[in-house]
Amino acid sequence: xxxxxxxxxxxxxxxxxxxxxxxxxxxxxxxxxxxxxxxxxxxxxxxxxxxxxxxxxxxxxxxxxxxxxxxxxxxxxxxxxxxxxxxxxxxxxxxxxxxxxxxxxxxxxxxxxxxxxxxxxxxxxxxxxxxxxxxxxxxxxxxxxxxxxxxxxxxxxxxxxxxxxxxxxxxxxxxxxxxxxxxxxxxxxxxxxxxxxxxxxxxxxxxxxxxxxxxxxxxxxxxxxxxxxxxxxxxxxxxxxxxxxxxxxxxxxxxxxxxxxxxxxxxxxxxxxxxxxxxxxxxxxxxxxxxxxxxxxxxxxxxxxxxxxxxxxxxxxxxxxxxxxxxxxxxxxxxxxxxxxxxxxx
Numbered sequence: 295x296x297x298x299x300x301x302x303x304x305x306x307x308x309x310x311x312x313x314x315x316x317x318x319x320x321x322x323x324x325x326x327x328x329x330x331x332x333x334x335x336x337x338x339x340x341x342x343x344x345x346x347x348x349x350x351x352x353x354x355x356x357x358x359x360x361x362x363x364x365x366x367x368x369x370x371x372x373x374x375x376x377x378x379x380x381x382x383x384x385x386x387x388x389x390x391x392x393x394x395x396x397x398x399x400x401x402x403x404x405x406x407x408x409x410x411x412x413x414x415x416x417x418x419x420x421x422x423x424x425x426x427x428x429x430x431x432x433x434x435x436x437x438x439x440x441x442x443x444x445x446x447x448x449x450x451x452x453x454x455x456x457x458x459x460x461x462x463x464x465x466x467x468x469x470x471x472x473x474x475x476x477x478x479x480x481x482x483x484x485x486x487x488x489x490x491x492x493x494x495x496x497x498x499x500x501x502x503x504x505x506x507x508x509x510x511x512x513x514x515x516x517x518x519x520x521x522x523x524x525x526x527x528x529x530x531x532x533x534x535x536x537x538x539x540x541x542x543x544x545x546x547x548x549x550x551x552x553x554x555x556x557x558x559x560x561x562x563x564x565x566x567x568x569x570x571x572x573x574x575x576x577x578x579x580x581x582x583x584x585x586x587x588x589x590x591x592x593x594x595x596x597x598x599x600x601x602x603x604x605x606x607x608x609x610x611x612x613x614x615x616x617x618x619x620x621x622x623x624x625x626x627x628x629x630x631x632x633x634x635x636x637x638x639x640x
Contacts, residue, residue, distance in 0.1 A: 318552075318553050319520060319522060319523040319524075319553040320486075320520035320522065320523075321423065321425075321482075321487060323377075323399040323423040324447070324481070324523050325525070325551075326371065326377060326399070327339075327350070328349075328350035328351070328367065328381075329345070329347025329350070329351075329365070329619070330602055330604070330620055330634060330635045331345070331563075331571075331573065331604060331619045331621070333602060333631075333633050334563075334573035334574070334600055334601055334602020334603070334604075334619070334622075335562065335563055335574070335575040335600070336561040336575020336577045336599075337547070337559045337561070337575065337577055337600075338547040338559040338575060339351045339529070339547065339561070340352045340464070340477040340479050340527040340528065340529040340547050341466065341545055342355075342545050342561075342563075343464075343477065344356070345363055345365065345637065345639075346363045346364065346365035346381035346382065346393070346637060347635075348383075349393045349427060350395070350481075351479065352441070352464035352466060352477050352478075353429045353430075353442060353462055353463070354431050354440050354441035354464040354465050354466040354477070355439070355464070355466050356391045357390060357391045357431035357433045357440075357441060357466075359383060359385075361385065361613070361640055362384035363381075363382070363384075363638065363639040363640070364380075364381070364382050364637065365380070365381045365635060365636070365637040366379070366635065366636050366637075367380075367633070369631070369633045369635075370632075372625065374401060374402060375399060375400070375401045376399070376401070377399055378396075378398045379398075379635075380396045381393065381394070383429075390430055390431055390432035390433070391430075391432070391441075392428075393427075393431070394427070395429070396425070396426055397425040397427070398424050398425075399423040400422050401420060401422070402420070403418040403420045404418060404420065405417070405418055406418060419451070419452035421449075421451040423447075423449050423450075424449075425445055425446070427443050427444070427445040427446075428443070428444050429441060429442065429444075430442055437467060437468045438465070438467045438468075439465070440463075440464070440466075441463070441464050441465075441466075442462065442463055442464075443461060443462035443463075443481075444459075444461055445461070445462070445482075446458075447459070447484070447487070449487065451489075451493075452493050453491045453492045454490060454491030454494055455490065455491055456490065456520075457487065458484050458485045458486065458487045459484050459485055460483060460484025461483055462480065462481045462482065463479065463483075464477065464478060464479035464480070465477065465478050465479075472536075474530065474531070474532040475531045475532070476529075476530055477527075477528070478526075478527065478529075479526075480526050481524070481526075481527070482522040482524050483522075483524055484522050485522075486520055486521055486522070487519065488517050488519045489517055494515050494517065495513070495514060496515060497511065497512060497513075498510075498513045499511070523551060523552065524552040525550070525551045525552075526550040527547055527549050528547070528548050529545060529546060529547035529548065530546055531544070531545035532544060539566060539567045540565070541564070542562065542563070542565075543563045544560075544561070544562050545562070546559070546560055546561075547559045557577075558578070559575065561573065561576075561600075562574050562575065568606075569605060569606045569608075570606075571602075571605065572601075572602075573600075574601045574602075575599070575601070576598065577597045577599075577623075578597060578598075579598075596625045596626035596628050597623065597624070597625055598624045598625075599624050600623045601621070601622055602619065602620055602621035603619075603620050604618060605618055613640070614638075614640040615639060616637070617636070617637040617638075618636055619634070
């Protein structure tokens with residue numbers, strides 16, 4: 295099986311220069327990676343996923359977590375936007391490993407402006423995104439696991455909102471060769487999203503040149519459905535160096551989205567005593583090298599190098615404790631994003 299997955303990875307890498315379809319999907323917050331460990335490794339995480347952040351990357355990974363975990367994350371994103379995440383995983387005897395997560399994107403209130411009142415009407419509005427997710431994962435053998443997510447997605451802006459249902463599926467296979475892991479996931483396969491609400495209502499005069507007709511007929515704007523950002527990930531992770539209490543892991547992911555170029559992420563993690571961690575990564579390093587496209591079609595990549603660190607603080611023995619992770623991601627002209635998350639494992 296792992297030979298087939300390696301072949302899939304090679305095929306995905308060979309397809310790493312595709313067609314750009316930016317701005318063609320809704321719920322873009324679903325593409326913001328979860329977890330400082332994953333971010334520090336350049337988001338090369340589909341084969342590393344074995345914690346509560348794996349509910350986002352690869353639901354199959356939580357079946358190999360070995361216990362329960364509660365993860366909390368609140369970080370500032372670009373343009374004063376905040377990302378909030380709460381993930382819980384726990385083994386359920388006879389069923390598998392169950393997970394629940396809530397992801398939200400929020401921002402401050404903004405003034406309402408119009409063509410006639412560019413300085414503001416005195417009203418304020420806000421926008422927010424929400425994803426509620428339930429996960430079930432099982433180990434079919436001692437080395438192979440599979441997982442499924444069911445999620446509800448909602449986007450809100452002022453008095454209008456859109457919602458959708460979606461599913462994710464993932465697999466994770468652990469080989470006997472240097473603990474090499476092979477992972478695959480498909481995320482956000484679901485229904486389209488269409489805005490509705492009283493902001494869509496408008497008054498319309500069907501015959502503005504005539505008197506005596508109804509010049510305020512209530513109508514709705516004809517809005518289209520928008521697809522979700524479907525993402526296919528396949529990756530490999532392997533411990534390339536293991537000397538005593540020190541271990542170096544390298545991971546590579548190939549990503550195929552339905553609204554952007556295919557890309558590759560590369561990440562590393564250095565572990566000491568399995569308690570202290572240093573991480574580094576490079577996200578989408580080859581996107582700009584696609585010279586087969588016209589210059590006007592080339593994507594200007596803002597994301598690049600990442601690094602991070604973390605440590606475990608055992609409490610009540612080695613089976614439970616606190617885990618703290620930090621990550622820094624360079625966003626070029628958009629400056630940088632720093633992330634922190636705290637986990638309780640048991």
